[in-house]
Structures are given as structure tokens and as C-alpha cells.
Amino acid sequence: MRGCERLLSGVRPVTVRERLAELTAVAGPELxxxxxxxxxxxxxxxxxxxxxxxxxxxxxxxxxxxxxxxxxxxxxxxxxxxxxxxxxxxxxxxxxxxxxxxxxxxxxxxxxxxxxxxxxxxxxxxxxxxxxxxxxxxxxxxxxxxxxxxxxxxxxxxxxxxxxxxxxxxxxxxxxxxxxxxxxxxxxxxxxxxxxxxxxxxxxxxxxxxxxxxxxxxxxxxxxxxxxxxxxxxxxxxxxxxxxxxELPRIPDYVRHARTVAAALAKLPGAIVVPQPPHTNQFRLWLPHPAGRLNEAVLTFAEQERVWFAGGWQHTELPGHAMAEISVLAPALDWSADDVIETGLRLLDRMHC
Structure with missing residues (x-):
């Protein structure tokens, strides 16, 4: 995830050194x-x-x-x-x-x-x-x-x-x-x-x-x-x-864009989005594949194409479906609906390989 150029869900992890640099930048010299x-x-x-x-x-x-x-x-x-x-x-x-x-x-x-x-x-x-x-x-x-x-x-x-x-x-x-x-x-x-x-x-x-x-x-x-x-x-x-x-001033943008992302994800084969439209910048996505295979496909896709889709897929009570929580934050703002659909379809193609 850290090595990806584009992220649909979540934010890129940072190192301790990078986090310290961020804090140093916002702390005045006399703080x-x-x-x-x-x-x-x-x-x-x-x-x-x-x-x-x-x-x-x-x-x-x-x-x-x-x-x-x-x-x-x-x-x-x-x-x-x-x-x-x-x-x-x-x-x-x-x-x-x-x-x-x-x-x-x-x-x-x-x-x-x-x-x-x-x-x-x-x-x-x-x-x-x-x-x-x-x-x-x-x-x-x-x-x-x-x-x-x-x-x-x-x-x-x-x-x-x-x-x-x-x-x-x-x-x-x-x-x-x-x-x-x-x-x-x-x-x-x-x-x-x-x-x-x-x-x-x-x-x-x-x-x-x-x-x-x-x-x-x-x-x-x-x-x-x-x-x-x-x-x-x-x-x-x-x-x-x-x-x-x-981040607080940007949250309304995240919430608005989550509706675009959710509507696009709902067009993937067998996808279920809850709630639709999302109430916040986070929502749940179900896909008709095993959690283990989805997590493996997401990781391989990230390693090969440097694009992070969504991780943390879990088994659910819905037979044959796995669920992930989608978090639309700053990295997702430059994704269009077409980007979401095209990337999702390419990811799902890997499930049939």
C-alpha cells in the first residue's frame, strides 16, 4: 500500500521519520x-x-x-x-x-x-x-x-x-x-x-x-x-x-466524493454497497468472492500496478460474499467514477485467472 501511486480507500502509511517531520513542520520553534x-x-x-x-x-x-x-x-x-x-x-x-x-x-x-x-x-x-x-x-x-x-x-x-x-x-x-x-x-x-x-x-x-x-x-x-x-x-x-x-475542512469533500465512489462500485458485477448512497465518507462493499482470494488479488494488483483498491476483506454471513469497509479520504479525490469502475473490473478479472 505504501508503494502505490494511487489509493482508492484509506491513506498511504508513513514511516516514523516521515511522521516526525510532519509534526516538526507544524510545531513552532518555541513550542x-x-x-x-x-x-x-x-x-x-x-x-x-x-x-x-x-x-x-x-x-x-x-x-x-x-x-x-x-x-x-x-x-x-x-x-x-x-x-x-x-x-x-x-x-x-x-x-x-x-x-x-x-x-x-x-x-x-x-x-x-x-x-x-x-x-x-x-x-x-x-x-x-x-x-x-x-x-x-x-x-x-x-x-x-x-x-x-x-x-x-x-x-x-x-x-x-x-x-x-x-x-x-x-x-x-x-x-x-x-x-x-x-x-x-x-x-x-x-x-x-x-x-x-x-x-x-x-x-x-x-x-x-x-x-x-x-x-x-x-x-x-x-x-x-x-x-x-x-x-x-x-x-x-x-x-x-x-x-x-x-483534515476537518476537507471532510465535506470526502463525504461528497464517497457518493461518487459508491455509485461506481455498485456497478461492479455482484457488488452490494451499504448504505447507498453513503451517509459519511465510509461505507461497506460486498463482492461475491472469498475474502482470502480478494485480499490476495488486491495485494498482487498493488505490487504489479502500484494501485491500491481496498483491503481488509472479511468473511460474512452472506453466502459466497466478502465485505470490506471503504474509506474515501484525500487520495481518492482524484478518482473519477470511470476510474473506479475500470480499476474494479481489472481487479475482478484477476479472480478468474
Whole structure:
């Protein structure tokens, strides 16, 4: 992938030396490192709070840690240990249920449908919950988002049953175009919002949660208890600030172009694109071939033609089909629909050799 001249999905990996050069280029000659959360960390927190329109934001080294703290806060201020989560949600699938095993909370699933819960489903919960979580977008359902009106009514329903609203916004940055609202209006629906710096923004690592001053004070205390008050974090924080400057303004272009790429991919023989059109700059592609053969073909194609199509093909429950997640970022912007179709057909030709 690193040796390719063109990439359809993802970004070209860089070496440590190249990454250090990038950070050096954005760091002024007098920039000093942070110490236990001051300096650059404070700057990043203030930047995020401003973008999300909240009184405060708190930096965390990982999103898993940040979300545990947010859900714990909801349990303590409401006195309710149950949390309304989607079974495909990040806390259930990708965080090893840390909210339950480390924080002692338990989950309630308002719906199993491949989307966020509706107002009616939240109202119909048969037990009280401290927090209702909305993952924007719901990654493991195909990076899907609700309509803005549906999200508003669902947030209102959560408050009506006495729960806090938490946005799992690891990819909130790319959700704004589909929802048709700016980041502050989206975060304004919630009592707390989590965002990630290393996904679309391209930071080294790290996350933040945003909300009231009282929530931020609590988050800082529990960040320390979780071992997240690190001595210095300037490489990750500097890369996050760079991502906000460099990548955040380009995300609407990525989202728009993802629709062009998805429509072209859907024309490949046997292809299935979900959702169609994409809600963000990421979506899922199924092709009627075994995952192993697709991964081998992509690698051979990259080695011989220096073109990267899409990797990470996985076996699925759909018989005879494999699935890959497509991420439309800066390298994909110069691909036309014809480029996508022509490259896809040449790749698939290799499956029959």
C-alpha cells in the first residue's frame, strides 16, 4: 500500500521519520511540551469545546477510557446503573464491554435493527436507564446515520424517561454533512459527546469528551483514576490539532466524493454497497468472492500496478460474499467514477485467472 501511486480507500502509511517531520513542520520553534495536561492539551480541549459549542472538553488518551467515564457519570447523577446501547455499538463490539466489566454497569438494547434507536423504542424501554447512547454513525451497521428530525425526537424521548444523552461521536466530524447541521448543533442535543482524533482526522491517537463544567471536572478526576493523566502527550495532541486544521475542512469533500465512489462500485458485477448512497465518507462493499482470494488479488494488483483498491476483506454471513469497509479520504479525490469502475473490473478479472 505504501508503494502505490494511487489509493482508492484509506491513506498511504508513513514511516516514523516521515511522521516526525510532519509534526516538526507544524510545531513552532518555541513550542514547549505539555506537563500533566497543560499547554498543548489545554489548547486542544478549548478547541474542541469551541467546535462542539460546550462549556468544556477533556482530553483522553483513548476513547475506550473516555466513554467509560461518560457512562459512569450518567449512572452516578441519575442513580441508574443501566445504559441503553445498541448491540452493534462500539462499547459492546470493540471495547470489550469495559463499561460493564470495569464500571459495573449493564446494558439494555432498545433495538436490534441496524440503526440507532427511535423515540418510540426509547419510550418503550421497560426499565429506567441512566444514559442513552447514540453512535454517530453506527459503524457496524454500515456507518449509518438517522435523519436529523429522528435524532432530535429520540434525544427528547431519552430526556423524557429521565436519561442523559451521550453521543458516541468517534466519527462525528464526518456526520455533519448528512445531518445538515454544524457540530455545535449536533452536540447540543447531548449531555456529553465523545470525539476521536485518530480516525478521519489522522491524529496519532487520543479522544475527548465534551459537556458541562461539572461533567468535565468529574471526567478529569476519573481520567486520573483510570491512569489517563499522562506526563506528556504532545505528539498525539499536536497531531490532533494538525488534523483539525488540515483534515476537518476537507471532510465535506470526502463525504461528497464517497457518493461518487459508491455509485461506481455498485456497478461492479455482484457488488452490494451499504448504505447507498453513503451517509459519511465510509461505507461497506460486498463482492461475491472469498475474502482470502480478494485480499490476495488486491495485494498482487498493488505490487504489479502500484494501485491500491481496498483491503481488509472479511468473511460474512452472506453466502459466497466478502465485505470490506471503504474509506474515501484525500487520495481518492482524484478518482473519477470511470476510474473506479475500470480499476474494479481489472481487479475482478484477476479472480478468474
Amino acid at each position: 514547549m511540551p505539555d506537563y500533566y495536561g497543560d499547554g498543548l492539551v489545554t489548547e486542544l480541549e478549548e478547541r474542541v469545546a469551541g467546535l462542539l459549542g460546550t462549556p468544556a472538553a477533556v482530553h483522553f488518551p483513548t476513547g475506550t477510557m473516555a466513554q467509560q467515564v461518560a457512562l459512569r457519570y450518567g449512572a452516578e447523577v441519575t442513580g441508574r446503573r443501566a445504559v441503553a446501547l445498541h448491540p452493534l455499538g462500539h462499547q459492546e463490539v470493540h471495547e470489550r464491554r469495559a463499561y460493564a466489566d470495569l464500571t459495573g454497569l449493564r446494558s439494555v438494547h432498545p433495538t436490534t435493527a441496524p440503526r440507532n434507536p427511535t423515540a418510540a423504542e426509547i419510550t418503550a424501554l421497560d426499565e429506567p436507564v441512566g444514559t442513552v447512547v447514540f453512535e454517530l454513525p453506527l459503524r457496524d451497521a454500515g456507518f449509518v446515520l438517522p435523519a436529523w428530525a429522528d435524532l432530535v425526537s429520540a434525544a427528547e424521548a431519552a430526556r423524557a424517561v429521565g436519561a442523559r444523552v451521550h453521543l458516541d461521536g468517534a466519527r462525528l466530524w464526518e456526520s455533519a454533512p448528512y445531518l445538515g447541521r454544524d457540530l455545535a448543533e449536533i452536540a447540543g442535543l447531548a449531555d456529553s459527546t465523545y470525539v476521536s482524533f485518530y480516525k478521519t482526522l489522522g491524529g496519532l491517537s487520543g479522544a475527548a469528551v465534551a459537556g458541562t463544567e461539572a461533567f468535565a471536572a468529574y471526567a478529569r478526576a476519573w481520567r486520573h483514576r483510570h491512569g489517563g493523566q499522562l506526563f506528556q502527550q504532545w505528539p498525539a495532541v499536536l497531531s490532533a490539532l494538525d488534523g483539525l486544521d488540515r
